[in-house]
Amino acid sequence: MPELSMIEAIRSTLAAEMERDERVVLLGQDIGAGGGVFRATEGLQQRFGEDRVVDMPLAEGVIIGSAVGLAASGLVPVPELQFLGFGSQAFHQIEGQVARMRFRSGGRFPMPMVIRAPFGGNVRTPELHSDAHEAKYVQSPGIKVAMPATAYDAKGLLATALRDPDPVLFCEPLRGYRLQKDEVPDEDYTVPFGEARTLREGSDVTVVAWSVAAGMAARAADEAEREDGISCTVIDLRTLVPFDEVAVVEAFARTGRGVVVHEAPLTSGFGAEIVATVQEQAFWALEAPIERVAAPDVPYPIGSIEESYVPDLERVRAAIRRVAEVAA
Amino acid sequence: MAKTSAPVSGAVRAEVDEPLRLLAPDGSLADGYEPPLEGDELVAAFRLMLLARATSERAISLQRQGRLGTIATPDGQEAAIVGSALALDPARDWVVPTYREMPALLHMGLPLWRFLLYYRGHPLGNQIPPGVNLLPIQIALGAQVPHAVGLAWGLAHQGSDAVVLTYFGEGASSEGDVHEAMNLAGVRRAPVVFFLQDNGWAITTPVSKQSATRSFALRAAGYGFPGELVDGNDLFAVWEAMRRAVERARAGEGPTLIEARTYRLAPHNTSDDNTRYVDPEDLKRARALDPIPRLRAHLAERGLLAPDAEERMREEIAEEIAAAVKEMESAAAEQPEELLYDYVYEDLPPRLARQRRAALGEG
Numbered sequence: 269m270p271e272l273s274m275i276e277a278i279r280s281t282l283a284a285e286m287e288r289d290e291r292v293v294l295l296g297q298d299i300g301a302g303g304g305v306f307r308a309t310e311g312l313q314q315r316f317g318e319d320r321v322v323d324m325p326l327a328e329g330v331i332i333g334s335a336v337g338l339a340a341s342g343l344v345p346v347p348e349l350q351f352l353g354f355g356s357q358a359f360h361q362i363e364g365q366v367a368r369m370r371f372r373s374g375g376r377f378p379m380p381m382v383i384r385a386p387f388g389g390n391v392r393t394p395e396l397h398s399d400a401h402e403a404k405y406v407q408s409p410g411i412k413v414a415m416p417a418t419a420y421d422a423k424g425l426l427a428t429a430l431r432d433p434d435p436v437l438f439c440e441p442l443r444g445y446r447l448q449k450d451e452v453p454d455e456d457y458t459v460p461f462g463e464a465r466t467l468r469e470g471s472d473v474t475v476v477a478w479s480v481a482a483g484m485a486a487r488a489a490d491e492a493e494r495e496d497g498i499s500c501t502v503i504d505l506r507t508l509v510p511f512d513e514v515a516v517v518e519a520f521a522r523t524g525r526g527v528v529v530h531e532a533p534l535t536s537g538f539g540a541e542i543v544a545t546v547q548e549q550a551f552w553a554l555e556a557p558i559e560r561v562a563a564p565d566v567p568y569p570i571g572s573i574e575e576s577y578v579p580d581l582e583r584v585r586a587a588i589r590r591v592a593e594v595a596a
Numbered sequence: 597m598a599k600t601s602a603p604v605s606g607a608v609r610a611e612v613d614e615p616l617r618l619l620a621p622d623g624s625l626a627d628g629y630e631p632p633l634e635g636d637e638l639v640a641a642f643r644l645m646l647l648a649r650a651t652s653e654r655a656i657s658l659q660r661q662g663r664l665g666t667i668a669t670p671d672g673q674e675a676a677i678v679g680s681a682l683a684l685d686p687a688r689d690w691v692v693p694t695y696r697e698m699p700a701l702l703h704m705g706l707p708l709w710r711f712l713l714y715y716r717g718h719p720l721g722n723q724i725p726p727g728v729n730l731l732p733i734q735i736a737l738g739a740q741v742p743h744a745v746g747l748a749w750g751l752a753h754q755g756s757d758a759v760v761l762t763y764f765g766e767g768a769s770s771e772g773d774v775h776e777a778m779n780l781a782g783v784r785r786a787p788v789v790f791f792l793q794d795n796g797w798a799i800t801t802p803v804s805k806q807s808a809t810r811s812f813a814l815r816a817a818g819y820g821f822p823g824e825l826v827d828g829n830d831l832f833a834v835w836e837a838m839r840r841a842v843e844r845a846r847a848g849e850g851p852t853l854i855e856a857r858t859y860r861l862a863p864h865n866t867s868d869d870n871t872r873y874v875d876p877e878d879l880k881r882a883r884a885l886d887p888i889p890r891l892r893a894h895l896a897e898r899g900l901l902a903p904d905a906e907e908r909m910r911e912e913i914a915e916e917i918a919a920a921v922k923e924m925e926s927a928a929a930e931q932p933e934e935l936l937y938d939y940v941y942e943d944l945p946p947r948l949a950r951q952r953r954a955a956l957g958e959g
Contacts, residue, residue: 293753319753325783330742330776337692337746340731342754345746361773364736365743373732374723375939409948410940433942462945510945 269451274444277419277452278308278384278426282346284456285430286316292430293338295322296331296348296384305350306386306445328358332383336365339379344430352387352439353396353568359404366435367410379410381435382426388441388480389531389578392571398442399568400479400531403538405437406508412436412461413508417482419450421506424459431458441480448483462510466519470499473588474519474526476542478505481529481579488584496585498592508538516542517549524555525591531578534562556594559587613810615825615857618832621885623893631832633682635900641682641831642891642901645674647913648699649888651708652862654917655715659866663925665717670696672829672861673795675887677763678703679834680791680854683842684761690729690751692744692762694737696793700763704730708920709927716928719935729758738764738771741790745781748788748845759845760788761838766806767798769815778853782819785850789841792853793828795860796882800873813855821851828856829887859885 272280286292294309300323303310313321324331328349335345349355355362362383370378389398405413414429414436416422422440429436441448467486470493477485482504489500501519505512520526526546528539539560546558561579569577618626625631631638652669659667670677673696681691681700691697691704701711705728714721714733722732731747734740744762751758768774769792781788792812796803809815816823824840826833834856841852859882863870870879895901901909937944937952944952952958 293750325776325780327776327779329773330745330780333739333742333773333777334746334749334780337731337743337748337760338750338753339746340743341747341750343750345750360736360739361742365739369732370941371939372722373939374720374935376724376726377731378942412941412945511947513947 269453271449272419272452273446274416274419274422274440274448275306275308275446277423278440279310279312281423281426282309283312283315285427286312286320289344289430291342291344292346293320293322293343294346294348295324295335295338297324297326297350299323299348304348306442308384308440309348328354329361332358332361332366335381335383336361336369336379339381340369340377344380344382346382346384346430349383349385351393351397352385352401353399355385355401362405362411362437363408367408369410370434371410378433379435380433382429383435383437384440385437386440386442386445388443389568389574391442392574393442395570396568398574400563402437402439402508403532403536406538406541410435412510414438414461414506415478415508416440416506417444417448417479417504419448419452421459421465423452424457425461425506427456428458428461432461439479444480444483448480459506461507462512463506464512464515465504465506466515467502467504468500470501470523472499472523472525473592474501474503474516474523475529475584475588476503476505476516476526477529478508479531481531484579484581485529485584488581488588491581492585492588496589496592498588500588511541511545513545513549517546520546521550521553524553524596525558525594527559527561527584527587527591529561529579529584531563533565534560535565537562555596556591559591561587613825615827616833616837617827617830618836619830619890619894621890623890623897625832625894629832633832633835635898637682638891638895639900641678642895643909643913644678644699644702645888645891646909647702647916648674648677650910650913651698651917654921655712656866658921664712664715666865666867667715668696668865669862670698672882672886673793673858674699675831675891676793676828676834676856676858679831680761680763680789680838680856683835683838684759686729688729688756688758689842690731690747690758690760692731692734692740692747692760694734694740694763694765694768696765697763700761701730704728706730708916709923712920712924713927716924718928718931737768738773740764741768741774741777742780744788745777745784745786748781748786749784752787757846758787759842760786761791762788763791763793765798766792766794766803766812767801769812770806778815778819778851781851782821785848787845787848788851789838789845790851790853791838792855793858794855795858797860797864797870797874799864799868811855813853816853819851819853821853823853823855825855825857828858829885829890831887831891858887861886
């Protein structure tokens with residue numbers, strides 16, 4: 269089975285889905301002739317033509333806003349935000365229009381659409397390129413939010429997203445684009461939304477994460493087992509909307525202890541929702557306060573100090589140790 | 597009186613200071629102008645304008661009785677709205693509206709009771725029936741303009757020769773969405789008509805505080821397509837400019853911006869009181885330019901509408917409105933709580949399904 273990077277998996281999936289469904293049209297800045305700033309769409313314009321891989325003016329609002337009209341016309345647009353941080357320039361269209369068009373039209377205008385957006389830290393980008401804004405979109409009912417952590421999932425979740433009748437924000441981790449490589453079957457497959465992936469099973473502590481933080485959490489768990497003798501279950505949520513609360517609650521019910529990890533700022537991050545859900549549904553199984561390892565409540569900093577901002581393996585491992593040490 | 601303008605094809609009109617006017621306030625036509633609309637088409641257009649005005653009056657009364665919510669009426673803008681919509685073919689073209697273009701929605705095939713259902717505040721009031729080529733009424737002003745461009749582009753991509761007409765006001769023209777949308781439309785030569793109604797007011801903000809431009813139509817030059825300024829209270833001027841814009845769009849020649857200069861004769865909506873900020877003298881001058889008496893004078897001069905015929909028409913319209921109100925209220929009586937949940941996604945995510953079950957008492 270071939271090993272692919274995430275970017276290769278995304279590119280080949282876009283090509284396969286464009287081949288499968290002629291309604292799929294890509295639009296974004298620099299995605300055509302340039303193949304995208306990360307080469308996610310490299311070669312696609314040459315293969316599918318300028319009418320299906322469309323270089324857009326530099327304007328996020330109309331990249332998303334015109335996708336609303338494209339979807340209403342019967343197409344499946346795949347607008348690319350060059351970086352999720354620039355999604356703020358289009359947030360009024362995503363939250364105010366894309367997410368609620370099906371609802372406000374009583375089902376007349378569903379919005380099949382996949383908004384692709386790279387995000388995430390530790391790649392030394394300029395300002396506003398790295399922010400983990402996923403929770404803002406989770407608070408926009410009507411849109412689904414996918415956060416793949418592996419190349420396998422990037423392919424399977426992207427195929428699901430492109431066949432979904434509802435809009436999906438598909439967040440691609442910058443840090444994982446080339447570093448994350450894993451086995452990706454050639455054949456067509458999908459990964460369903462709302463089904464978390466268990467990276468490792470353990471009996472002492474549950475760690476919940478998504479996107480690249482999931483892999484980092486798994487490495488922290490490996491160290492915790494090796495160095496501290498703590499056995500961890502690690503769950504990658506894969507999608508935040510839908511949220512696989514069953515998998516999370518079951519794991520917490522079994523371990524009674526846990527840590528939630530995300531790159532976004534602590535306050536009102538999606539971690540808060542996870543902790544609240546566990547509290548509601550597994551309260552009597554809890555043996556220790558749940559910890560959150562997140563960015564501090566500060567703006568995403570300039571690159572030279574981002575290691576102090578983005579949660580790292582040491583912080584996760586320390587949190588695992590602390591929750592494991594709380595007396596039962 | 598302004599001269600009759602030559603048809604525009606590809607060229608950007610430079611002389612936008614004087615709006616195109618073909619029908620004078622006294623009902624007389626510009627020298628040499630022969631309206632191409634047939635007599636019955638003209639009478640139908642007049643009837644639609646009357647229906648809009650009568651619906652406004654009835655809607656305000658219903659709002660005061662608590663039978664409709666806040667409503668924004670098109671009073672004074674009927675020629676702009678009707679004249680622009682009439683240039684479209686409802687079977688293939690599309691309208692992307694805001695909340696003030698009721699007669700255009702009716703022209704496209706929306707039943708009046710459904711329009712009223714939206715202002716009743718019913719959750720299905722914006723459920724456009726299948727086969728009616730309208731996007732839902734837009735409330736976030738300017739946000740619909742990129743949708744119109746995408747819709748026009750998408751339809752053309754799929755081989756249609758449809759034209760998309762989108763409405764917005766001089767207030768919304770300040771929104772970034774409008775700029776981004778026009779810029780994209782120019783680049784893609786999208787078959788779209790941007791119909792900007794300058795009605796003088798964005799709620800309480802006069803046009804002088806909205807923009808320093810002499811004419812909004814001038815902006816089209818910056819996007820590489822024609823802009824045209826028309827007297828928005830002149831059905832013929834509006835219709836002629838629209839006809840040219842639709843022809844251009846259908847021929848693959850791209851978008852047009854039409855600025856219809858008109859005047860909002862009513863408050864912004866039923867929550868507003870324009871007597872607090874509109875100079876009564878200005879309003880008086882604007883009323884003298886009301887598009888309805890202007891067209892009536894023309895029809896009378898041509899012998900197309902006798903006074904008793906208008907009286908019968910008004911009676912029919914009153915009956916039509918009464919029937920629509922009745923149907924609307926009957927539809928509004930049904931408002932199941934499921935409507936809060938059932939159209940958010942095609943398949944409800946489990947969490948939302950659980951919230952729905954809890955709210956509906958289904959365990």
